[in-house]
Amino acid sequence: MEAIDARASGPHLRAMKHLALAAALLLSSAVPALAEDPPEGGAWASCQVSQISAYRDRLMLKCAGPAAKDLDGEATTPRVFAVETRDPLTETLLTLAIEAKGRGLGLDILYVKSPAANPDGCDKETCRRAAGVTLK
Numbered sequence: 001m002e003a004i005d006a007r008a009s010g011p012h013l014r015a016m017k018h019l020a021l022a023a024a025l026l027l028s029s030a031v032p033a034l035a036e037d038p039p040e041g042g043a044w045a046s047c048q049v050s051q052i053s054a055y056r057d058r059l060m061l062k063c064a065g066p067a068a069k070d071l072d073g074e075a076t077t078p079r080v081f082a083v084e085t086r087d088p089l090t091e092t093l094l095t096l097a098i099e100a101k102g103r104g105l106g107l108d109i110l111y112v113k114s115p116a117a118n119p120d121g122c123d124k125e126t127c128r129r130a131a132g133v134t135l136k
Helices: 006-030 090-103
Strands: 042-047 049-054 058-063 080-084 107-112 127-135
Touching: 042 058, 049 090, 058 090, 080 090, 090 107, 090 127
Parallel strands: 080 127
Antiparallel strands: 042 107, 049 058, 058 080, 107 127
16 A cells, blocks of 8 residues: 655645635636526625624624615615535535635625525524525
């Protein structure tokens, strides 16, 4: 059995991670998110990521700026989005949120309008479940 040289695997592992990130960015920028109608029960929100929080059970993103409000003063666009850590979207959402925050870019987030779909810990007044994401 041949031993693996740890020094040789380090650069290769970093290169593979960079390649995966580049592929995710290319795929996300190729999708015309806002040009498509959101699915029934969903909506798109623009987000300048101001905070990324990771908990044992969920990932949460907070967007800069106040939520848009209707005539009654009710928030019409959430500013906090969340997914459970076991959700298939979690890793992609985290990767793109870090990239957006680090480079000063925006995200378009597809979210579920109903607060009944919120993950635990996602306040029904200010937070919604993320269902998709596009890096601008």
